[in-house]
Amino acid sequence: MVDLFLNRVLVENNWDQDELNTEREICGILENRILMLFFASAECEKCRDFVPVLNDFFKRLKDPAYIEYPKLLSLIYISLDQSEEQQERVLKNLHKRVLFLAFDDPYRKELQTMFKVKDVPTVVVLRPDGSTLSPNAVQDICRSGSDCFCNWQESAELIERSFMLNEEFDNLNLRTATDPVKRLKYKTEDDKRKKRWWKLWGAGKNANKGEEEGDGGWDSFKEKGGRQRNMEEKMKERMKQKNV
Template sequence: MVDLFTDRVLVKNNKDQDELDTEREIVLRLQNRILMLFFASAESESCQQFAPTLHDFFKQLTDEFYVERSAQLVLLYISLDQSEEQLENFLKELPKKSLFLNYEDPYRRELETIFNVKAVPTVVVLRPDCSVLVPNAVEEINRLGPDCYRNWHEAAELIDRNFIMKEDFEEKSMRSFSDPIRRLKYKVEDEKKKKKKKKGRGWGGGGGGDEGGRGKQED
């Protein structure tokens, strides 16, 4: 993954547009992660329609509001815009945690050729070793939403498998919280049943003795 962007400058889609311009910074950001290359153009109506879906998809996998731990996922916008102004406007539709290549960087067009991009929008999904996992994931993202990341995660064989959806975590936490209470409840109920059985056996034995005693008195 890192080899694709050696000696390149990746820019953060934040207010200051901070640059990742050293090999160390790029390695830390891309290593052992699935990379989504988003090829698009602001003048394309299809791209405009897909952008909110992609924004929500990425946010639900990386925002702590939705997940306990961010997915090992990087979104890199490869602009095919006709002007820098178009690029800047389209960046407003993308997540703040995404990255992009500068408009002046000719590598944008090289990547378009390398991955044989024929139409936009296109989302090329890459494994950490730079091999293609999904040539174009647009349809899959539209159809499955964040669930398709689970398939990517398994197929990419990432080292760290601690990713967990927040609803799964909460369900697990609730089970962990309620299990001791449930076990205590069953334990109390079992103790009550045992006491009833003992009491029943004691009454039966005593009753038999009384009957025997009364029989002797009558004789």
């Protein structure tokens, strides 16, 4: 489906009408999405009546005011108008996230021929691989509204990337998928450093204690030696007195 618009210029229906013309930009906005091609004309009364319905359909699937996660859906307006003023009239009523081909782009007619569009309004729904899911989904949209997207999604086997809710992460402080491994690694290293530090500190403490004990023993030894010398001197004095 992305190949359908590669080397083409898609325009965003915003105030600045930004152009998407690089492969990266086209892939970023169309890849892995269901694509709706809206063929219409401002002169067609049915188209004018259908535009508000389609606009509401698209808003309920893409606008954050209605849903938390925008659906993987893109809408491109393929104008079959007779003038650029008529095309602008239709775009004015469509959502700002709708894309369109410039009025002077001949690829509009090629797409009309490619998908055999004879009546308007027509909404061709394409799978991400470019195959046709619905040749004209106008009646489905009018009848089922945004609920029909679920059927398209199931048929296209489209994988939602935003399947995990924010509240599931409320109690987690993980910044990346590798954070648990990193934290375990650094925790282990910290534990090793702590153990080494405690061993060194303990060895130093024991050494100091040994030194203190050694100093105490020497003091005790000196004290005992002093008492012994005093006793010897006293004995010598007594002997001298007896001899006298």
